[in-house]
Amino acid sequence: MQELFWRVKPDLIVETGIAHGGSLIFSASMLELIGGSGQVLGIDIDIRPHNRVEIEKHPLSKRISMIQGSSTDPEVVEKVYAFAKDKKEVLVILDSMHTHDHVAKELELYSPLVSSGSYLIVCDTIIEDMPENFFPDRPWGKGDNPKTAVWEFLKKTDRFIIDKEVENKLLITVVPDGYLRCIKD
Secondary structure: OHHHHHHHOOOEEEEEOOOOOHHHHHHHHHHHHHOOOOEEEEEEOOOOHHHHHHHHHOOOHHHEEEEEOOOOOHHHHHHHHHHHOOOOOEEEEEOOOOOHHHHHHHHHHHHHHOOOOOEEEEOOHHHHHOOOOOOOOOOOEOOEOHHHHHHHHHHHOOOEEEOHHHHHHHOOOOOOOOEEEEOOO
């Protein structure tokens, strides 16, 4: 991720799924190293008050904005597009609900934001490669996960390709087939 951020130098990183905020802080720290005025926009259906407090008091909070709501809710999507309006280099990370249908909807909604040469990173595609019933307490699993959504998405678009160079460099990843490089405007 660090190398991709350095390569792209995004004005905006959109992240669906905040949880405790670690990835928001990581992304903000990478943007701080790059310099400029890059921002991170996090979206989550439930931003817990104690997590919001910790994120907002972090020294890099000046680079972080958050929207509470479902990443697929039309009002939330409208807010994201308004936030991204004047950004030239946009990178998107999808890491919220890992069901096929949810990720497929996020891919449809957020892929237009990704600038040519940047990335749409779909997290936890490794779920498809895990043993059957590995996630018994979750609504996702083999055949119903981010990777199956990516495969379906790639059949419908010629804007993105799986960047095997990035994936092969990692050797071990939780994002197999999840680094999608935008190759067209």
